[in-house]
Amino acid sequence: xxxxxxxxxxxxxxxxxxxxxxDLLGFALGASAPGLITAILAFLAGANLIGFIAIAVQYAATxxxxxxxxxxxxxxxxxxxxxxxxxxxxxxxxxxLGEFDNDDYxxxxxxxxxxxxxxxxxxxGFFAPPSGSDPLATPxxxxxxxxxxxxxxxGKTEQTKSNDIFLDGLQGSTLIRPTLxxxxxNPVEIGTTPVHGFNEKENGLVSRCALHCEAxxxxxxxxxxxxxxxxxxxxxxxxxxxxxxxxxxxxFGPIGCIIGAIVGAIAGAIGAAGVGANTAFHSDPGDYNxxxxxxxxxxxxxxxxxxxxYGTHVYDGFHExxxxxxxxxxxxxxxxxxxxxxxxxxxxxxxxxDSGLPPxxxxxxxxxxxxxxxxxxxxxxxxxxxxxxxxxxxxDPAIRQNQEKPEHRWTAHPAVDGCRPNESPPSSAPPIH
Amino acid sequence: MKNFASGFLCFFKACAELPRLVLTAIHQFxxxxxxxxxxxxxxxxxxxxxxxxxxxxxxxxxxxxxxYSQYWLMKQGLSVTWDNPDIQLFETGGIAVDPxxxxxxxxxxxxxxxxxxxxxxxxxxxxxxxxxxxxxIGTTTTPVPPPRTTTLGVKASPTCPAFxxxxxxxPEVAGHYCLQAHLACSDDANPENNVGQKNVLVGQMHxxxxxxxxxxxxxxxxxxxxxxxxxxRLPDLPLCDQERVPPQPExxxxxxxxxxxxxxxxxxxxxxxxxxxxxxxxxVTSDWRVTIRxxxxxxxxxxxxxxxxxxxxxxxxxxxxxxxxxxGFATPAGGPRVLxxxxxxxxxxx
Numbered sequence: 001x002x003x004x005x006x007x008x009x010x011x012x013x014x015x016x017x018x019x020x021x022x023d024l025l026g027f028a029l030g031a032s033a034p035g036l037i038t039a040i041l042a043f044l045a046g047a048n049l050i051g052f053i054a055i056a057v058q059y060a061a062t063x064x065x066x067x068x069x070x071x072x073x074x075x076x077x078x079x080x081x082x083x084x085x086x087x088x089x090x091x092x093x094x095x096x097l098g099e100f101d102n103d104d105y106x107x108x109x110x111x112x113x114x115x116x117x118x119x120x121x122x123x124x125g126f127f128a129p130p131s132g133s134d135p136l137a138t139p140x141x142x143x144x145x146x147x148x149x150x151x152x153x154x155g156k157t158e159q160t161k162s163n164d165i166f167l168d169g170l171q172g173s174t175l176i177r178p179t180l181x182x183x184x185x186n187p188v189e190i191g192t193t194p195v196h197g198f199n200e201k202e203n204g205l206v207s208r209c210a211l212h213c214e215a216x217x218x219x220x221x222x223x224x225x226x227x228x229x230x231x232x233x234x235x236x237x238x239x240x241x242x243x244x245x246x247x248x249x250x251x252f253g254p255i256g257c258i259i260g261a262i263v264g265a266i267a268g269a270i271g272a273a274g275v276g277a278n279t280a281f282h283s284d285p286g287d288y289n290x291x292x293x294x295x296x297x298x299x300x301x302x303x304x305x306x307x308x309x310y311g312t313h314v315y316d317g318f319h320e321x322x323x324x325x326x327x328x329x330x331x332x333x334x335x336x337x338x339x340x341x342x343x344x345x346x347x348x349x350x351x352x353x354d355s356g357l358p359p360x361x362x363x364x365x366x367x368x369x370x371x372x373x374x375x376x377x378x379x380x381x382x383x384x385x386x387x388x389x390x391x392x393x394x395x396d397p398a399i400r401q402n403q404e405k406p407e408h409r410w411t412a413h414p415a416v417d418g419c420r421p422n423e424s425p426p427s428s429a430p431p432i433h
Numbered sequence: 434m435k436n437f438a439s440g441f442l443c444f445f446k447a448c449a450e451l452p453r454l455v456l457t458a459i460h461q462f463x464x465x466x467x468x469x470x471x472x473x474x475x476x477x478x479x480x481x482x483x484x485x486x487x488x489x490x491x492x493x494x495x496x497x498x499x500x501y502s503q504y505w506l507m508k509q510g511l512s513v514t515w516d517n518p519d520i521q522l523f524e525t526g527g528i529a530v531d532p533x534x535x536x537x538x539x540x541x542x543x544x545x546x547x548x549x550x551x552x553x554x555x556x557x558x559x560x561x562x563x564x565x566x567x568x569x570i571g572t573t574t575t576p577v578p579p580p581r582t583t584t585l586g587v588k589a590s591p592t593c594p595a596f597x598x599x600x601x602x603x604p605e606v607a608g609h610y611c612l613q614a615h616l617a618c619s620d621d622a623n624p625e626n627n628v629g630q631k632n633v634l635v636g637q638m639h640x641x642x643x644x645x646x647x648x649x650x651x652x653x654x655x656x657x658x659x660x661x662x663x664x665x666r667l668p669d670l671p672l673c674d675q676e677r678v679p680p681q682p683e684x685x686x687x688x689x690x691x692x693x694x695x696x697x698x699x700x701x702x703x704x705x706x707x708x709x710x711x712x713x714x715x716x717v718t719s720d721w722r723v724t725i726r727x728x729x730x731x732x733x734x735x736x737x738x739x740x741x742x743x744x745x746x747x748x749x750x751x752x753x754x755x756x757x758x759x760x761g762f763a764t765p766a767g768g769p770r771v772l773x774x775x776x777x778x779x780x781x782x783x
Contacts, residue, residue: 002491002492002553002694003491003492004491023436023439025436026434026435026436026437026440027436027437027439027440027443028440029437029440030436030437030438030439030440030441030442030443030444031440031441031443031444031447032440032444033437033440033441033444034441034444034445035444057448057451058444060447060451060454061444061447061448061451062440062444062447064447064450064451064454065440065443065444065446065447068443068447069443088487091485091486091487102479104487104488104489105487106487215489215491215492222461222464222468224454225454225457225458225461226458226461226465227451227454227458228451228454228455228458229458229461229462229465274477275469275472275477278472278477279465279468279469279472280468281468281472281479282468282469282471282472282475283464283465283467283468283471285464289694289695289696289697290491290552290553290694290695290696291622291695291696291699292497292550292551292622292623292695292696292699293509293696293699293700293703294505294509294623294625294626295495295497295622295623296622296623296624298489298490298493298495299493300486300487300488300489301486301487301488301489301493302485302486302487303485328489328492329492330492330494330553330554331489331492331493331494332493332494332495332496332554332620333493333495333620334619334620335619335620336619339558339560339582339619340558340560340580340582342558342582344557344558386557386558386584387557389555389557389586390496390554390555390556390557390586390587391494391554391555393555393586393587393590394494394552394553394554394587396590399587399589399590402589402590403552403587403588403589405589405673406673406674407673408588408589409698409702410702411550411698411699411702411703412506412509412511412702412703412706413499413501413506413548414548415501415518415667415670416501416506416511416667416668416706416710417702417703417705417706418670419670419671419672419673420670420671420672420673421673422672422673422674
């Protein structure tokens with residue numbers, strides 16, 4: 001298993017709230033308070049050493065508390081390990097330390113949806129109007145009865161309800177459609193979604209309709225593992241900063257020394273915390289090299305690549321709320337739409353011309369109707385299934401166990417560097433029977 | 434306030450965990466130092482994510498459909514046989530047929546066995562092309578239509594290996610033919626191990642056994658062909674209980690970057706195969722005399738010339754079948770020497 005997993009999703013119960021961006025400051029202050037108070041009292045009492053030790057302990061404990069929330073109380077389990085087929089959306093710009101982790105991630109548009117199916121405004125068709133001035137999809141939210149399509153980019157998706165992403169009866173319905181009515185699915189700023197290519201110049205809110213996929217980085221696990229070291233660094237940094245500040249401020253007398261010490265301690269602690277966080281950020285253990293001799297370089301995933309992904313289906317409560325695959329466990333890329341007339345990917349097209357060449361077994365009308373056409377829907381389901389089998393076999397426990405057997409560890413060719421299972425006799429018959 | 438209170442309570446829980454984490458931190462100290470060094474080298478900046486593409490090494494998976502591919506194995510330095518174990522001929526009734534004793538204008542069933550060298554990614558639709566060539570080295574191919582497709586599962590799954598059946602009607606012209614199979618996959622981890630060839634000819638020992646076959650230069654430049662003989666045959670595989678699979682650390686946090694893993698295992702297996710089955714490890718023994726005429730020839734583009742091979746046993750007691758592989762290496766002016774093809778000659782003495 002080459003994927004990495006540090007987080008653990010948890011079972012959500014009504015009334016419970018996953019760790020959220022808005023909770024972070026209050027939680028961090030609460031976790032810091034006992035240590036800070038102890039430190040301040042110690043400094044006032046002149047027990048500077050105890051004060052700096054309290055700062056070290058406070059920082060380490062706060063990191064552990066936040067890491068635990070981040071790792072174990074942020075992701076709500078939904079439907080377990082799932083697979084999805086789609087296209088990679090535009091890749092978001094660099095994340096920074098401010099984004100709180102070093103995960104690799106991308107969004108994907110699920111098959112068979114077009115780019116123009118993506119919502120360009122809050123989805124008032126699906127969500128019932130909120131009460132009062134609450135934002136759309138604020139819990140406890142309700143759906144319209146029956147739910148209607150959302151606002152698509154070109155207005156053509158609404159003409160066939162089945163092609164709406166939340167209502168498609170296929171991947172959108174099972175993987176993205178909001179389901180937890182006591183958790184928010186708030187619309188997000190256009191600049192944070194792939195719908196408009198992360199165009200920061202556009203303003204407004206949209207309901208998210210892309211599947212977010214995150215391959216886990218180790219940042220918070222490393223922060224947790226290093227917490228005692230980070231705490232020590234912050235304590236020492238604060239002490240050194242205080243000493244330096246006092247030495248500099250001391251030119252202006254005792255008051256200057258005290259002010260310098262306070263400023264120096266804060267600066268030293270922040271500096272040490274920054275260095276520690278950066279260290280955790282760069283502590284990624286690297287990838288386990290799972291290639292065979294002779295494999296060509298993997299290459300990188302680019303926007304519009306057709307992919308099948310496999311990961312754990314969760315609700316990420318840290319943001320405004322959406323469904324995602326976290327951790328992403330495997331990705332396969334494929335770039336042939338057709339192989340010998342068999343379609344490997346489908347995308348409905350309301351403007352498909354009569355003179356166009358539809359995939360085998362489908363008509364131009366099927367292509368125009370999209371998921372409203374039973375034939376098209378069956379074909380899309382079949383395409384999804386074939387890719388899902390290809391990517392998920394590896395996660396079948398029986399196959400995994402089989403793969404560890406010596407007769408399956410060959411790498412050049414089974415007839416060259418393989419071995420005979422113990423029950424089989426040496427073969428003199430043709431190798432293929 | 435609720436969050437503040439929650440954080441306040443978590444502080445004490447976290448404090449209780451700190452002593453245990455001290456041990457973890459001591460254990461992780463080398464990793465911490467490596468991270469610090471890396472952060473310093475990067476000037477405390479995160480590696481650029483350019484908004485163009487994303488690097489998902491570790492979870493981006495590709496299939497590796499493959500067949501016994503002489504060109505790939507020889508390129509790696511291994512000896513090869515042209516009696517491909519992954520291509521087999523049958524009468525339409527299912528009886529295996531000797532590929533050197535085919536009737537003209539007759540229907541045969543050709544079965545191609547496809548393997549996947551990937552533990553992680555299958556191929557839902559794998560096209561397989563079959564073609565036949567006039568027996569010899571570098572001869573031109575004629576497709577056997579239509580191409581077939583199969584579904585190939587990950588290694589050690591029920592759908593690996595996958596078998597593809599072709600119906601092949603031999604040409605009207607009598608002669609010896611060889612078969613070539615090609616697996617086509619768009620995102621293939623190793624596209625070089627997808628072509629396999631079956632080139633076998635049986636001759637009776639009449640002191641000596643004589644074989645003739647053409648050598649053809651299918652390049653657009655003149656090339657020098659050198660023919661070499663060896664006695665390699667596929668090894669008798671050992672029993673699996675003699676194999677030892679290197680243990681895999683389950684916890685990714687116990688692994689160091691680029692250490693261990695399947696690549697190391699793959700490298701070790703290739704190295705072992707090279708030691709035991711490397712090219713030139715199977716020279717013609719003193720019990721046999723193999724004469725190739727000519728051994729070296731220069732051919733213009735598209736030129737073909739007949740080569741004669743005589744094989745004689747110096748041991749009059751020999752009974753049975755012995756295989757000889759004749760490999761043709763082509764060298765253009767100023768270019769590298771590459772494998773151009775080969776044949777396996779079976780000498781029988783009842």
